[in-house]
Amino acid sequence: MARAKKVHTSANDKMILTRQRAKEIFDKVVKYSTAEQTEAFITSTSAALTRFANNTIHQNVAEEETTLSVRALVDRRTARASTNRLDEASIRQVCEAALALARLQPPNEDLLPLPLPQTYRSVERFYSSTAELSPKARAETVAAAIRRAAKDGLTAAGVYSSGASSMALFNSRGLEAFHEETLSEFSLTLMSQSGSGWAKKTSPHHLELDPEVLADRAAAKALEASEPREVTPDKYTVILEPSAVLDLIGFLFFDFGGLAVHEGRSCLSGRVGQKLFGDNIYARDDVFHPLQSGPPFDGEGIPRRRVSLVERGVVTNLVYARSTAKKMGQEPTGHGFPLPNEYGEAPMNIVMEGGRASLDEMIRSTPRGLLVTRFWYIREVDPYQKILTGMTRDGLFWIEDGKIQHGVKNLRFNQSVIEMLGQVEMMSPPQRTAGEESFEMVVPAMKIREFNFSSATKY
Amino acid sequence: MKELAQRALDTALARGSSYADVRILGVRQRYLATKNGQISQAREYESYGLGVRVIASGAWGFASTDRLTAEGVDAAAGRAVEIALASALVKQEDVQLAPEQEFVDEWQGPCSIDPFSVPVSSCLDLMLKVDAEIRKVQGVTLAENQMDFRRVEQVFLSSIGSEIRQVKTQTGVGFVATSFAGNEIQRRSYPNSFGGQYQTKGYELVGELDLLGHAPQIAEEAVALHSADQCPAGVRDIILGGSQVALQIHESIGHPIELDRVLGTEANFAGMSFLTLDKLNQLKYASDIVSVVADATASHGPGLGTFAYDDEGVPAQRSLIIENGRFVGYLTSRETAAAIGNSRSSGTMRAESWNRIPLIRMTNVSLLPGRGRLEDLIADTDDGIYMETNRSWSIDDRRYNFQFGTEIGWEIKGGKRGRMLKNPSYGGITTDFWNSCDVISGPEEWVLWGTPNCGKGQPMQTMGTGHGAAPARFRKVHVGVAYRA
Numbered sequence: 001m002a003r004a005k006k007v008h009t010s011a012n013d014k015m016i017l018t019r020q021r022a023k024e025i026f027d028k029v030v031k032y033s034t035a036e037q038t039e040a041f042i043t044s045t046s047a048a049l050t051r052f053a054n055n056t057i058h059q060n061v062a063e064e065e066t067t068l069s070v071r072a073l074v075d076r077r078t079a080r081a082s083t084n085r086l087d088e089a090s091i092r093q094v095c096e097a098a099l100a101l102a103r104l105q106p107p108n109e110d111l112l113p114l115p116l117p118q119t120y121r122s123v124e125r126f127y128s129s130t131a132e133l134s135p136k137a138r139a140e141t142v143a144a145a146i147r148r149a150a151k152d153g154l155t156a157a158g159v160y161s162s163g164a165s166s167m168a169l170f171n172s173r174g175l176e177a178f179h180e181e182t183l184s185e186f187s188l189t190l191m192s193q194s195g196s197g198w199a200k201k202t203s204p205h206h207l208e209l210d211p212e213v214l215a216d217r218a219a220a221k222a223l224e225a226s227e228p229r230e231v232t233p234d235k236y237t238v239i240l241e242p243s244a245v246l247d248l249i250g251f252l253f254f255d256f257g258g259l260a261v262h263e264g265r266s267c268l269s270g271r272v273g274q275k276l277f278g279d280n281i282y283a284r285d286d287v288f289h290p291l292q293s294g295p296p297f298d299g300e301g302i303p304r305r306r307v308s309l310v311e312r313g314v315v316t317n318l319v320y321a322r323s324t325a326k327k328m329g330q331e332p333t334g335h336g337f338p339l340p341n342e343y344g345e346a347p348m349n350i351v352m353e354g355g356r357a358s359l360d361e362m363i364r365s366t367p368r369g370l371l372v373t374r375f376w377y378i379r380e381v382d383p384y385q386k387i388l389t390g391m392t393r394d395g396l397f398w399i400e401d402g403k404i405q406h407g408v409k410n411l412r413f414n415q416s417v418i419e420m421l422g423q424v425e426m427m428s429p430p431q432r433t434a435g436e437e438s439f440e441m442v443v444p445a446m447k448i449r450e451f452n453f454s455s456a457t458k459y
Numbered sequence: 460m461k462e463l464a465q466r467a468l469d470t471a472l473a474r475g476s477s478y479a480d481v482r483i484l485g486v487r488q489r490y491l492a493t494k495n496g497q498i499s500q501a502r503e504y505e506s507y508g509l510g511v512r513v514i515a516s517g518a519w520g521f522a523s524t525d526r527l528t529a530e531g532v533d534a535a536a537g538r539a540v541e542i543a544l545a546s547a548l549v550k551q552e553d554v555q556l557a558p559e560q561e562f563v564d565e566w567q568g569p570c571s572i573d574p575f576s577v578p579v580s581s582c583l584d585l586m587l588k589v590d591a592e593i594r595k596v597q598g599v600t601l602a603e604n605q606m607d608f609r610r611v612e613q614v615f616l617s618s619i620g621s622e623i624r625q626v627k628t629q630t631g632v633g634f635v636a637t638s639f640a641g642n643e644i645q646r647r648s649y650p651n652s653f654g655g656q657y658q659t660k661g662y663e664l665v666g667e668l669d670l671l672g673h674a675p676q677i678a679e680e681a682v683a684l685h686s687a688d689q690c691p692a693g694v695r696d697i698i699l700g701g702s703q704v705a706l707q708i709h710e711s712i713g714h715p716i717e718l719d720r721v722l723g724t725e726a727n728f729a730g731m732s733f734l735t736l737d738k739l740n741q742l743k744y745a746s747d748i749v750s751v752v753a754d755a756t757a758s759h760g761p762g763l764g765t766f767a768y769d770d771e772g773v774p775a776q777r778s779l780i781i782e783n784g785r786f787v788g789y790l791t792s793r794e795t796a797a798a799i800g801n802s803r804s805s806g807t808m809r810a811e812s813w814n815r816i817p818l819i820r821m822t823n824v825s826l827l828p829g830r831g832r833l834e835d836l837i838a839d840t841d842d843g844i845y846m847e848t849n850r851s852w853s854i855d856d857r858r859y860n861f862q863f864g865t866e867i868g869w870e871i872k873g874g875k876r877g878r879m880l881k882n883p884s885y886g887g888i889t890t891d892f893w894n895s896c897d898v899i900s901g902p903e904e905w906v907l908w909g910t911p912n913c914g915k916g917q918p919m920q921t922m923g924t925g926h927g928a929a930p931a932r933f934r935k936v937h938v939g940v941a942y943r944a
Contacts (some may be wrong), residue, residue, distance in 0.1 A: 001571070010484070027502075039722075047918070049917060049918055050545075050546075051727075051917055052549065053723050053724040053725070053726055054722070054723050054724065055547060055549075055551060056544075056551045056552075056913060057518065057519075057546040057548075057549040057551050057726075057910075058519065058546075058724050059521070059816060059916075059917075060518075060520055060521065060542045060543070060545065060546040061518060061521040061522070061523075061815075061816055062521070062522045062538055062539075062540070062542060063522070063524075063814040064523070064524050064525065064526070065506075065508065065523075065524075065525045065814060066525065067506070077498075078501075078502070079501035079502065079503075080501070080502045081502070081504070081766075082502070082503070082504045082505070083504075083505045083506070084505070084506050084507060084508065084525040085505070085507055086526075087622065090561065093716075094505075095504075096460060097503045098503070101501050101502075101503055101579060102501070104578070104579040104583065105498045105501060105578070105579075105580075106581060106583070108497055108585075109500065110497070123884065134545070135520075135541060135542045135545035135546075136548070137547045138524070138545070139545040139546065139548045139549050140548070142547060142634065143549045146549065155723070155726075157671075157723065157726035157727040158727045159727060159917045161917075161918075174889040188727060189726050189727040198727075226582045262599060263495075263600070263646060264600045264603050264637070264639030264644065264826065265601060265637060267640060267644075269644075298466060319741045327548045340498065340499060340500050340501060341499070341500060342494055342499040342500055342603070343494050346652060361588065373505070374666070375856065376730070376856050377853045377854055377855070377856070379851040379852055379854070380851055381851045381864050381941040381942075382882065382941070382942070383644040383852075384639075384642055384643055385642075387941065387942070389853045389857040389862050390853055391849065391854075391856065391860065393730075393838050393856050410860075412853075412855070412856060412860055412862060412886070414862075414940070414941050414942070415944070427799070428653045431557065436728065454886075454940055454941075454943060455862075455886060455937075455940065456860070457855045457857075457859045457860035457888075458733070458857075458859050458860075458888070459857060459859070
């Protein structure tokens, strides 16, 4: 897994920004900015995505962009202006725009000065072979997945993407932060006449995606899900595969932001320190976990810390941007979004502890229940009880006497995630997991009692 | 801009494309937000770039770049062709496009007051006044305001000879009052939730909405919800406010009529549709009083789906989707129109920006008005629930089973609005629900609502769509479904 440190270019001229080039841009920002303090956030992306459906590549795209975002501070006021034009005149203009926008505001006595230089623990998440993966290579992998689908008479749809990004954060008080990483994704839905199966994986390195394994898994699900039967909506024991867990949990963790709690818009407002979940629930935010991705600093350049969020079901800590930390008498944890923003902060590198059970063991231990591959269109029904609604999709199975019996027509749930995490009976070891409703996390599969399904659909 | 677009087009054709189109865009955006008396967001944004879409060896390729130089656009065009040739390795048949004429034209969307010319201090002053009004109400714990302005200037060139310039200005504005007390968070939004109202027009939208005048009532309702009764569970007649009808249209009519979903090309992500081809001109989608159009023309109003040409160079059109309850039309592109034997695209291909391909998107998918005012409808209802302003929305991936929650409701008894109800929700199956519609309010209640946050595609694209809607009544609907344990 070779790691490139220089300008990343290939024959077809893809590139992302290096630290040195970013610094050159920042030097121009400093030259043109007349604000009291100035911050530059420079992001660069080169990404490509091959999309297939009906056993054909039908959309196949690539993009490249570098954006300079300047934040100006003057007289306790701040504002941001961004551009993707990096000529001298545009850099001067964006500096002036940020300052002008800041000056038009009333002062904010709570506004903090920019942070001083910080020290970061490095994380290595850049793989040049992933950055330079060609459209032909992606097409060949897609072709293999389609052949696998055709072997069982299935129709394939999905996506194979790869790309690289870098981000640099500099400020006029000397802070310098830089991060680069690659990311890849393989996801597919295989369909029979009456059933479908889905599998997805993301990784900084495309060689860890295992498209063949994903295609086998989706094919097995599609075949098993065929001729689905109706099941009466009710409370059932469910086994949620990791993607299903992720997309539910993802709605909870933004509530761990300090500002959300402080402002009374979090389900944890008034509940920090309380035992909300079962004894077996442990969660932390850990950007350094080997299965995680992302930069080791936040939107102001504060180093991300490991933060324990839940221990033995008790909400132990929140995460704090600098301004929230000051407001709440805490230490900043390095989870703030770029300023100014309305949200404050959130843990973006969740790692849940799991258990030792395999998915098969969970199924064998279930006299009567449902196995859920993934959920779809999850939305918050009640912000404080944290009731979510959504649908099952692409693989819902009836379990009886410890065995999968048949596919089931999809069901709608209305379920409090807080209550759900008090009803977890078994867990698998955690794994890096991707869904469609949340950012990637490291989460386990879970067996949960009394999960509330409220209505059914027609397929 | 045109010269670079032409260069990209020429390069794509020289490298072997049988068809190519190029969009070069400049996007400018300003976003302002306040929270509890402070400026929480003040941001300017601009983005310039070019996207080249080609067919080579019978397959699609697309590449985009922000390097607006001869070298940059040449590289993007070459890359698009390289990608198309890779696509051709995995094709069942060559891409076919429905025929289209060439157009050379310019269009500028409606905009009486350029929002970028309005001093930021004036915007913030109004937002802070609304903020103060909201926080005068005891029990409000959070007051949030936002204004969002966006202008897109685009040049489109295609290898059939089209050259189309369009300028579109969009304004969004709204506020939210939140009240956290005990074990409940209650919110009220005006004029709509999730950002407010959005239209293709200028700052004049802000003046039309009388934000300051509505702030006290909205704030009082947020607090009053804490002491309101829970929306009952059961089967009831319901009246939906106009903005909620708009979202109901979006989710349960607008998405299922997208022909790309029907044909399976969104199967892995956004999903498919129950509106299989055999249902065209056959399905009784709704009751006889329901007629729905997809109308991107300026005569329909300043919706988020209003334009002169789509991003394939097809002119804006008005097409019937549901005619007196019968399903009669899909949203199509040049490729999908050809696939089902239509002679022309309905002109609905739209891209989020220069770095995304156009996809079939809703334009202004609107319910045609009936007659009478909301108060007439309430007076005509003996026993029901009136629900207003969306709080949650969810629908399955083929668009049958939906569930919505709203911010507030009122019981209707004997033709009168009665007690306030909190946490209203309702759910059902799309066609059953629309067939239960027995009254639609008239033109005086009809508003072209904007949905600025419609997601579709991979990479994900966010698009604004328009939905003309008036309050409407639906019989025997399952209510209280979200809270029934």
